[in-house]
Amino acid sequence: MRSSAACLVVSLWISCLLGSTYAATFSSLHRTLILTASPKAGQVLKAGEDNITLTWSLNTTFASGIDSTYKSVTVKLCYAPISQKDRGWRKTVDELAKDKTCQHKILTKPYTSSNNTFTWSVRRDVPGATYFVRAYALDSAAKEVAFGQTTDSHKTTNLFEVEAVTGRHVSLDIASVCFSAFSIVSLLGFFFMEKRKAKSSK
Ligand SMILES: *[C@@H]1O[C@H](CO)[C@@H](O)[C@H](O)[C@H]1NC(C)=O
Numbered sequence: 001m002r003s004s005a006a007c008l009v010v011s012l013w014i015s016c017l018l019g020s021t022y023a024a025t026f027s028s029l030h031r032t033l034i035l036t037a038s039p040k041a042g043q044v045l046k047a048g049e050d051n052i053t054l055t056w057s058l059n060t061t062f063a064s065g066i067d068s069t070y071k072s073v074t075v076k077l078c079y080a081p082i083s084q085k086d087r088g089w090r091k092t093v094d095e096l097a098k099d100k101t102c103q104h105k106i107l108t109k110p111y112t113s114s115n116n117t118f119t120w121s122v123r124r125d126v127p128g129a130t131y132f133v134r135a136y137a138l139d140s141a142a143k144e145v146a147f148g149q150t151t152d153s154h155k156t157t158n159l160f161e162v163e164a165v166t167g168r169h170v171s172l173d174i175a176s177v178c179f180s181a182f183s184i185v186s187l188l189g190f191f192f193m194e195k196r197k198a199k200s201s202k
């Protein structure tokens with residue numbers, strides 16, 4: 001009886017330990033990275049055409065050595081709250097393994113504390129939405145240990161928009177199909193009118 005209780009306590013303790021070791025939560029991360037992206041607040045970028053220039057570095061107001069476990073940096077495009085509303089598949093969850101805020105990976109690079117810059121062309125498959133950019137510092141086990149982002153903690157400042165490829169091209173395609181159909185019909189119309197004229201004048 002007593003040994004099974006002890007066993008339970010030990011196994012609970014172990015699972016707590018494992019849980020706290022492996023389930024990284026966003027709220028536990030320090031914002032030690034300074035990240036900036038080129039789009040201005042409210043700017044509209046075209047997917048498949050426009051570029052984003054990113055720069056990131058360690059915020060040196062933190063004690064030196066805070067980045068000793070940082071092995072790599074991964075930068076992602078993240079949905080702003082306005083584009084998450086009523087969309088469960090973009091929901092923010094504190095446990096990072098389940099978080100759906102940042103679904104579009106931009107890059108992963110080995111960590112260096114300064115002089116990082118990268119230009120990314122917005123991929124054609126990025127859906128039209130309002131975004132910000134976030135960077136995670138990862139340790140040697142690829143677990144998130146710190147972050148930086150282009151917006152404030154409430155995700156209200158420096159947001160920008162991406163205009164999707166499909167919406168734009170589909171409407172263009174429809175317009176051009178209509179236009180070609182119209183030109184063919186009118187050409188045929190003129191052709192037959194001319195033929196009839198020629199016949200009747202004989
Ligand atoms: C984006 O970058 C690509 C490749 O560097 C370049 O060809 C293109 O002109 C750039 N687009 C804009 C809108 O600046």
Ligand SMILES: *[C@@H]1O[C@H](CO)[C@@H](O)[C@H](O)[C@H]1NC(C)=O
Pocket residue numbers: 034059060061062
């Ligand atoms: C660097 O970190 C300090 C402390 O968290 C913060 O007050 C400051 O705004 C940060 N600097 C930048 C440029 O983000």
